[in-house]
Amino acid sequence: MKTQWKDIPVVPTSQEFLDIVLSRTQRRLPTQIRAGFKISRIRAFYTRKVKYTADTFTERLSATIEGFPRLQDIHPFHRDLLNTLYDADHFRIALGQLSTAKSLIEAVARDYVRLLKYGQSLFQCKQLKRAALGRMATICKRLKDPLVYLEQVRQHLGRLPSIDPNTRTLVICGYPNVGKSSFLKNISRADVDIQPYAFTTKSLFVGHFDYKMLRFQAIDTPGILDHPLEEMNTIEHQSICAIAHLRAAILYFMDLSEQCGYSVSAQIALFHSIKPLFANKLVFVVINKIDLMRPEDLDPSVQEQLQGMLKEGEVELLQLSCTTTEGVMQVRNSACDRLLAVRNAEKLKAGTNSAGEPTGRLAELLRRIHVAQPMGGVVRETFIPEAAKNKAKYDKADPNRPKLERDIEEEEGGPGVYNFNMRKNYILENPEWKEDRIPEVFEGKNVYDFIDPDIEAKLAALEEEEERLEAEGFYESDEDLEDEDDADIRYKAELIREKRQLIRNEAKMRKSLKNRAMIPRSAKTQKLSQMESHLESLGYDTSKVSARARSQSRGRSLARGRSEGVDGDAMEIDTPKAALERAKSRARSASTNRRTDGVTDETARSKAERLAKLAQKKMNRMARQGEADRHQTGSLTKHLTVGKRGIGKTNRR
Numbered sequence: 001m002k003t004q005w006k007d008i009p010v011v012p013t014s015q016e017f018l019d020i021v022l023s024r025t026q027r028r029l030p031t032q033i034r035a036g037f038k039i040s041r042i043r044a045f046y047t048r049k050v051k052y053t054a055d056t057f058t059e060r061l062s063a064t065i066e067g068f069p070r071l072q073d074i075h076p077f078h079r080d081l082l083n084t085l086y087d088a089d090h091f092r093i094a095l096g097q098l099s100t101a102k103s104l105i106e107a108v109a110r111d112y113v114r115l116l117k118y119g120q121s122l123f124q125c126k127q128l129k130r131a132a133l134g135r136m137a138t139i140c141k142r143l144k145d146p147l148v149y150l151e152q153v154r155q156h157l158g159r160l161p162s163i164d165p166n167t168r169t170l171v172i173c174g175y176p177n178v179g180k181s182s183f184l185k186n187i188s189r190a191d192v193d194i195q196p197y198a199f200t201t202k203s204l205f206v207g208h209f210d211y212k213m214l215r216f217q218a219i220d221t222p223g224i225l226d227h228p229l230e231e232m233n234t235i236e237h238q239s240i241c242a243i244a245h246l247r248a249a250i251l252y253f254m255d256l257s258e259q260c261g262y263s264v265s266a267q268i269a270l271f272h273s274i275k276p277l278f279a280n281k282l283v284f285v286v287i288n289k290i291d292l293m294r295p296e297d298l299d300p301s302v303q304e305q306l307q308g309m310l311k312e313g314e315v316e317l318l319q320l321s322c323t324t325t326e327g328v329m330q331v332r333n334s335a336c337d338r339l340l341a342v343r344n345a346e347k348l349k350a351g352t353n354s355a356g357e358p359t360g361r362l363a364e365l366l367r368r369i370h371v372a373q374p375m376g377g378v379v380r381e382t383f384i385p386e387a388a389k390n391k392a393k394y395d396k397a398d399p400n401r402p403k404l405e406r407d408i409e410e411e412e413g414g415p416g417v418y419n420f421n422m423r424k425n426y427i428l429e430n431p432e433w434k435e436d437r438i439p440e441v442f443e444g445k446n447v448y449d450f451i452d453p454d455i456e457a458k459l460a461a462l463e464e465e466e467e468r469l470e471a472e473g474f475y476e477s478d479e480d481l482e483d484e485d486d487a488d489i490r491y492k493a494e495l496i497r498e499k500r501q502l503i504r505n506e507a508k509m510r511k512s513l514k515n516r517a518m519i520p521r522s523a524k525t526q527k528l529s530q531m532e533s534h535l536e537s538l539g540y541d542t543s544k545v546s547a548r549a550r551s552q553s554r555g556r557s558l559a560r561g562r563s564e565g566v567d568g569d570a571m572e573i574d575t576p577k578a579a580l581e582r583a584k585s586r587a588r589s590a591s592t593n594r595r596t597d598g599v600t601d602e603t604a605r606s607k608a609e610r611l612a613k614l615a616q617k618k619m620n621r622m623a624r625q626g627e628a629d630r631h632q633t634g635s636l637t638k639h640l641t642v643g644k645r646g647i648g649k650t651n652r653r
């Protein structure tokens with residue numbers, strides 16, 4: 001109740017309102033439509049746009065309407081105060097205009113959506129959308145005044161003192177300039193203006209204080225003059241509103257010194273004229289400024305009038321001076337005490353007494369409610385099972401404690417080793433059956449559907465037959481005795497099988513040897529000198545070896561010519577004699593067949609051929625001349641294989 005008016009959402013002006021809605025529409029539904037599109041798509045787009053705009057309008061308008069308090073839902077005090085301050089009719093009309101605009105915009109959207117269904121072209125649809133949005137904007141522009149008014153109301157509402165109409169309240173009222181604000185300032189920390197002229201306070205002020213651990217609120221009201229209600233202005237009306245609607249203690253302040261500028265009799269007259277508002281309320285007449293003038297010093301006639309105020313009803317006379325703070329606290333405390341007493345009495349009347357028993361109307365209500373009772377006075381004793389009575393508290397130290405599954409687990413080897421037996425607690429006719437394994441599904445069928453009730457009888461019959469057959473000697477045949485021939489055949493077959501397996505393994509070995517990885521020639525290269533030193537270290541005489549090696553052609557003269565630069569061996573033995581030797585070998589090899597050239601023997605040649613074939617294989621498969629050849633399969637047409645990709649899918653290619 002207190003804070004709700006502080007967070008009413010801001011009310012934009014009509015222009016801001018339009019901007020908000022239209023820019024949001026533009027942001028959420030940017031135009032993604034072109035003339036070439038299907039007409040149904042164009043229509044759907046503009047329909048969506050119109051609908052979305054209307055929705056945004058209604059949403060924002062409803063938010064604004066909902067934000068304001070509804071006059072019929074709030075406390076009469078607040079309702080009356082709002083009426084006084086903002087004129088309830090004006091307020092209602094402003095909100096009503098918003099809700100009318102809301103339904104008008106909805107109607108416009110409906111109409112244009114219907115028209116858009118028959119739009120024939122992009123242009124037509126667009127114009128329809130423009131018209132719809134334009135009409136909505138016109139409706140919105142007509143809300144200019146109510147929106148401005150509501151924004152001002154919102155700002156003012158936020159600054160109203162938060163008065164709780166239901167709590168313990170003191171209302172300070174009286175003629176202007178009699179010291180009401182001074183009193184509030186004395187008893188609370190409220191920051192109110194105090195000036196020596198009338199109508200310093202122009203609106204309600206609230207201050208809080210604690211008395212007997214309870215929070216009280218004191219409300220300072222603007223001064224009231226004694227004239228008919230209709231002639232009162234807004235400022236005075238606020239006081240009247242507080243006096244009339246708050247269930248509070250009324251402190252009617254008076255200034256007998258007439259320093260305030262109003263006569264005592266006028267003040268007394270005002271008291272009498274607003275007395276109808278005090279009905280059912282606690283009223284105190286508080287004489288302020290007793291430092292200047294006490295009631296005892298008054299004229300007898302005036303004193304009599306004063307007594308006349310007090311005689312009727314339970315009006316109490318209190319005295320204080322705000323300047324000297326004499327009696328301030330006494331006034332406050334006695335007002336609070338009386339107020340508490342009255343409120344407690346009301347509570348008692350309404351509900352329960354201090355002992356918690358229902359009183360008054362509540363008791364009457366309870367008497368009428370029917371509560372079920374046991375029939376025939378049968379008393380049902382509570383029943384507690386023996387086991388529950390004898391149940392001992394589980395104690396780990398007790399050796400006789402019940403054995404838990406956890407203990408068993410510990411005995412059987414601990415977690416991970418022990419396997420809990422789920423079948424242990426099965427309750428079956430025969431405990432031996434517990435461990436039987438029963439498949440539930442067999443060959444896709446539920447076993448329980450096929451249980452044969454006569455199975456025992458059938459088994460007995462079978463066993464009987466078995467016994468009979470055994471007795472007749474049915475099983476004593478000589479078939480498993482094999483003769484010599486059979487054994488021989490079996491042996492030979494075994495041999496054949498073995499041999500076949502051997503052949504197969506050999507073939508496999510050969511194949512795998514052919515496919516093994518090739519060691520590059522460079523990795524194999526070893527210099528002759530290295531070999532020699534190696535052999536020498538093993539204790540061989542190497543002089544003959546090297547001589548023979550150098551005298552022989554190594555059968556790779558052509559290849560040598562090509563890779564001269566990198567051949568370490570060639571570099572090492574590059575003496576004039578060696579060069580001559582090489583030239584000779586080249587001349588010799590140039591005349592040979594290219595198929596056999598560069599290979600030492602038949603096996604090397606076939607190997608080389610096979611490698612060449614293998615390398616060509618892939619290129620053949622791709623129908624290419626060589627790896628540089630550009631290749632395209634013939635099945636795709638040209639437009640599918642050239643050019644940049646558009647927005648289409650790749651899988652079309």
Ligand SMILES: Nc1nc2c(ncn2[C@@H]2O[C@H](COP(=O)(O)OP(=O)(O)OP(=O)(O)O)[C@@H](O)[C@H]2O)c(=O)[nH]1
Nearest residue numbers: 176177178179180181182196199200201223322323
């Ligand atoms: N001598 C004396 N002057 C006081 C006392 N209480 C208030 N005044 C003076 O009375 C004048 C009016 O005090 P306010 O508290 O502003 O009176 P008010 O009733 O709130 O006046 P409005 O707000 O105009 O209705 C100030 O100049 C105070 O100093 C008092 O107990 N004794």
Ligand SMILES: [Mg+2]
Nearest residue numbers: 180181200201
């Ligand atoms: Mg004041």
